[in-house]
Amino acid sequence: MSAATANAPHVEGFFDPATFTATYVVHDPATRRAAIIDPVLDYSPRNARTSTKSADALLAYVAREGLTxxxxxxxxxxxxxxxxxxYLREQTGAPIVIGRHITAVQKAFAPLFGADDVTPDGSQFDRLIDEGxxxxxxTLAIRVMHTPGHTPACVTYLIGDAAFVGDTLFMPDYGTARSDFPGGSAHALYASIRKILALPAETRMFVGHDYLPAGRSDYAFETSVAEQNADNVHIHAGVSEADFVAQREARNALLEAPALILPSLQVNIRAGAMPPAEANGKTYLKLPVNAL
Structure with a gap:
């Protein structure tokens, strides 16, 4: 997506059209040390089959570019x-990192799925991180900003001149994340976004999804702090907290649950692992009826 300057990372984006998700491979040009951000496990809800095609494309890129x-x-x-x-940890040995407040998400959702194997202490992940x-x-550093609102565990990763904001912000013509999940908050989201938008204006910003809003013909994932402050349709400079919260909560009320919320969360609170196999040796994802 974006070539690096002398003191900034190289960022390569991979788009999953089935979930509109952007995954990033970020590396330091000087040492070729790399990180993968928000990788996707392919999943077909029609037959509950998984595939590692998207993840394998990341591994192929890492190998082709000679990255560690x-x-x-x-x-x-x-x-x-x-x-x-x-899956990527199994293939590479690289540790999985997430914000420390994943424990709040585990506490909210493990009971929904009867996930007795999930101790809500974040131990399924290799490293829990905090603000700062x-x-x-x-030669670069990955700096952590705790940016809750969409979920209580959301973090933004700052690497050189690049910010990886997950679902907190989208492209300026699409706006901001929903804030109605358990532990979410439109007030917290406003504060987190204002913290992100206080970064230097030239900071490159990489978003977690793009949904191709009306008026745009191509998917896009890279913007900047300056562009967001000028043009974000929900929270450009000058939008008050009260106005943002009113607008965000009104939009939340119109949204359906994400199509893959039930399979996704019971896997993702386990750091991407499937639930333990049953006595018959088969693995099952649960669909709690009338529970959302």
Whole structure:
């Protein structure tokens, strides 16, 4: 997607049209140390079959470019796609990283699925991170911002001049994330976005999804702090917290649950692993009826 300048990462984006998700491979040009952000495990709801085609494309790119994979970074526990982090950890040994408040998401959703194997302490992940922490990436650092609102566990990763915001912000012509999941908050979302938009204006911003709004013919995933402050349809400069919250909550009320929320969350609170096999050796994803 975007070539690096002297002191910035190279960012390569991979788009999953089935879930409108952008996954990123980010590397330090000087050392070729890399991280993968928000990988997708392909899943067909028609027959409950999974595939690693999208994840294998990431591995092929890493091998082709001669990269060393240091980190598997999750911006949050996704409700619209299954994570491939567990598979990629098996293939590479790279640790899975997520915000420490994943424990709140596990506490909310493990009982819904009767997931007795999920201890809500984040231990399914290799590293839980907090606001202000840094992870090394060659000569660069991965800085962590806690940016709740969409979920309580959402984080933004700052790498050089690039910010990876997950679902907190979308492209300026599409707006912002919903905030009606358990632990979500339009007020917290407003504060998180204002924190992101206080970054330097030239900061490159990479979003987690694009839904191709009317008036645009091509998918897009890269914008900037300056563009968001000027043009975001929900929260450009000058929009008050009260106005944003009223608009965001009105929009939330019109939204259906994501199509893959039930399979996604029971996998993603397990760091991308499937539930334990039953006595017959088969693995099942549960669909709690009338529970959402």
């Amino acid at each position: 994979l240091d980190w598997l970074l999750e911006t949050h526990a996704h409700a619209d796609h299954l994570s491939a982090a567990h 922490e840094e992870l090394p990436l060659g």
